[in-house]
Amino acid sequence: MAAFKITLFRFDPARDSEPHYQDYVIDPDGPLSVLQAIRHVYHHEDGSLSFRNSDCRRGVCGICSMMINGRRQLTCMCLATDGMKIEPPPNRKIVKDLVFETD
Numbered sequence: 001m002a003a004f005k006i007t008l009f010r011f012d013p014a015r016d017s018e019p020h021y022q023d024y025v026i027d028p029d030g031p032l033s034v035l036q037a038i039r040h041v042y043h044h045e046d047g048s049l050s051f052r053n054s055d056c057r058r059g060v061c062g063i064c065s066m067m068i069n070g071r072r073q074l075t076c077m078c079l080a081t082d083g084m085k086i087e088p089p090p091n092r093k094i095v096k097d098l099v100f101e102t103d
C-alpha cells in the first residue's frame, strides 16, 4: 500500500486556545483500518496524540466511533485511505484531541 495522508483533529483544552487540524503521512506495510492508522500515528509519529483505544477492533464496543470525512463511523471498521479527515462528533465536549465526552 502506498503512503497516504490523514488529517486529525487536535485540541488540548489545557494548552490550546483553538482546535486545529494536523496532517500525518503514513507509509504502511499493508492496509490499515482508520483506528490502526491513528495508532500508527501515536506510536510512530506523535505520542502526544490522545484517542480512545480498544482491543475489540470488530465493531462491537463502539468506543472508536468518530467522524470520518463528516460521517460518524466506527474507525476500526473503515479502511484508511488518502485524504481522510478524522475528528470528534460535533457538539461534544473535547477532553483532548480525539477523546470526547460521551452520553
Ligand code: FES
Binding pocket: 054, 055, 056, 057, 058, 059, 060, 061, 062, 063, 064, 065, 074, 075, 076, 077
Ligand atoms: S474498537 Fe470496538 S467498535 Fe471499534
